[in-house]
Amino acid sequence: MDEHGSSPESMITLDDRIVFTGSVVDAHEWADQRGVSVKEYDLDGAAVLPGFIDGHLHPLPMIFFAMNANFEGAKDMADIRAKLLSHAGDVEPDEWIIGVQYEGKKMPAGQALTRRELDEICPDRPVLIYARDGHCVIVNSVVLQQTSIHEETLDPEGGSIGRYADGTLNGLFHEKAAGLPLQHMPRPSRKRMLKASAGAFETLAQNGITSIGAMLQSDEEGPGGAASSRESVYFPNIRHLIPQSVYSIIIGKTLDGINSLVESSTDMDERQSKPRAFKIFADGTFGSCTACMSEPYADKTCTHGYMTLSDDEIYGRMTAAHLAGYQICIHAVGDQGIANCVDLFERLLKEYPRDDHRHRIEHASIASKPLISRIARLGLGICTQPLFIRSEKDWLGKRLGDERSGMAYPFRDYLDAGITLGGSSDAPIEDTNVIAALDYAVNRGGYHPEQGVTPMEAISMFTRNAAYLQFEETEKGSLEVGKRADIVVLSQNPLDVAPHDIGKIKIVRTMIGGAFVGSAGA
Numbered sequence: 001m002d003e004h005g006s007s008p009e010s011m012i013t014l015d016d017r018i019v020f021t022g023s024v025v026d027a028h029e030w031a032d033q034r035g036v037s038v039k040e041y042d043l044d045g046a047a048v049l050p051g052f053i054d055g056h057l058h059p060l061p062m063i064f065f066a067m068n069a070n071f072e073g074a075k076d077m078a079d080i081r082a083k084l085l086s087h088a089g090d091v092e093p094d095e096w097i098i099g100v101q102y103e104g105k106k107m108p109a110g111q112a113l114t115r116r117e118l119d120e121i122c123p124d125r126p127v128l129i130y131a132r133d134g135h136c137v138i139v140n141s142v143v144l145q146q147t148s149i150h151e152e153t154l155d156p157e158g159g160s161i162g163r164y165a166d167g168t169l170n171g172l173f174h175e176k177a178a179g180l181p182l183q184h185m186p187r188p189s190r191k192r193m194l195k196a197s198a199g200a201f202e203t204l205a206q207n208g209i210t211s212i213g214a215m216l217q218s219d220e221e222g223p224g225g226a227a228s229s230r231e232s233v234y235f236p237n238i239r240h241l242i243p244q245s246v247y248s249i250i251i252g253k254t255l256d257g258i259n260s261l262v263e264s265s266t267d268m269d270e271r272q273s274k275p276r277a278f279k280i281f282a283d284g285t286f287g288s289c290t291a292c293m294s295e296p297y298a299d300k301t302c303t304h305g306y307m308t309l310s311d312d313e314i315y316g317r318m319t320a321a322h323l324a325g326y327q328i329c330i331h332a333v334g335d336q337g338i339a340n341c342v343d344l345f346e347r348l349l350k351e352y353p354r355d356d357h358r359h360r361i362e363h364a365s366i367a368s369k370p371l372i373s374r375i376a377r378l379g380l381g382i383c384t385q386p387l388f389i390r391s392e393k394d395w396l397g398k399r400l401g402d403e404r405s406g407m408a409y410p411f412r413d414y415l416d417a418g419i420t421l422g423g424s425s426d427a428p429i430e431d432t433n434v435i436a437a438l439d440y441a442v443n444r445g446g447y448h449p450e451q452g453v454t455p456m457e458a459i460s461m462f463t464r465n466a467a468y469l470q471f472e473e474t475e476k477g478s479l480e481v482g483k484r485a486d487i488v489v490l491s492q493n494p495l496d497v498a499p500h501d502i503g504k505i506k507i508v509r510t511m512i513g514g515a516f517v518g519s520a521g522a
Helices: 024-034 059-066 077-088 115-121 141-147 176-182 190-200 202-206 231-241 256-261 311-323 335-351 369-377 387-392 396-400 411-416 434-442 455-461 464-469 499-504
Strands: 010-014 017-022 047-050 052-057 097-102 127-131 136-139 159-163 169-175 209-217 245-251 273-281 327-332 360-363 381-384 421-423 487-490 507-512 515-517
Touching: 010 024, 017 024, 052 421, 052 464, 059 097, 059 190, 059 209, 059 231, 077 097, 077 115, 115 127, 115 136, 115 141, 115 169, 127 141, 136 176, 141 169, 141 176, 159 176, 169 176, 190 231, 202 209, 202 507, 209 231, 209 273, 209 464, 209 507, 231 245, 231 256, 245 256, 256 273, 273 311, 311 327, 311 335, 327 335, 335 369, 369 411, 381 411, 381 464, 387 434, 411 421, 421 434, 421 455, 421 464, 434 455, 434 499, 455 464, 455 499
Parallel strands: 052 209, 097 127, 209 245, 245 273, 273 327, 327 360, 360 381, 381 421
Antiparallel strands: 010 017, 047 487, 127 136, 136 169, 159 169, 487 507, 507 515
């Protein structure tokens, strides 16, 4: 896993660095010559890889999701009801009852969660439900009454308010409209939040993750709306709970949030936190039919999604970040949304050329080969989420139609075009299980397997490529002398097992900065 592809049989770490790789005999000789006393770990043939890098997750929403009713695996409305009522007993009387990870497309035919269903379950307390994609919320009538949202309320620019056939509100709020109820949501109790914080990040190390790209809102711009406007300010308060090094990606209307973090106490080498990237949302998601598509959705022909910001607004934010020297990370899912952003990147880099900008597209979930060629020519990177395929494969073909479904998550085409493709989870939207993500990058759960990548390419998505997208390739991403001692030990080598068995591999130990973390390293 070094730049030459060699596989040394031993390694020595000192403090937080790798100081030697090579044979066991040479390792002992190296230590003896320098008078270094070593503690030896015999891994009994297990595989050692560079620590995994999850390039795009949301740490504060991870805590939020951990403290609320989780509908993961719910099969019908009866499951939703049971989970919601069970959770209601744990919520303080002055808090809203919150549910997360609702996936309407997996409900039985004729069952859907709207205001009326929520009113039947909880008629007297405010309830808000997050759709799995994080770009839609559903509320009951109590929330509408408390927030004074009614039939005359207009759709905000870049968002839409759902309605029944008779024109009355159905409780669904898409994209920027989600901020209308969210801005009124009371803060959760400190006791419940601290309890959730303590356990929210344990699974990162258990999944071999040693470094993260943390999405942090700095104002009302972002999926959490005004309710999450101080994420970047609050983050230093939970930084000690996260052993991983952090590359911060700041969401905001302006650069105020990222500028305040740069060179602050959060931006310190010894804390391994670096705010250097600026996030922009350009469109929505497949799940909510808000990703901006060039043609209407096959199963919802009345819409082809939309851009959540105007081209002028996107370009203004792009230009400000670019000229300030920051990396641009732009959320674009639909093919038209991606194409519109590529148009703006072409304009930006023509007007203000900059070497090694490493600007990137987050998700880039569907693209034709001509569009992929344009992305490659600009030197844009892509941060993708292989486990989106696991969540969407059962319904995505119907949503996109036969002609377009093969262009979804085109990992093979991206790599063949020379694009740097990094991997991530978008947690809490998807699980942080990197082994499962490697499986879906390679095997894709059977969904258009021609777009699968090799096991080595999949590993690179979560190591070498992810480090490059964070300007950290000299620090992370491979096991080489001088780099951080970020290591994951696996039960088997992903390069040796049959590709269809990658998902069976287990994480044995994780080392972050030269120290084993979790019970396995005790």
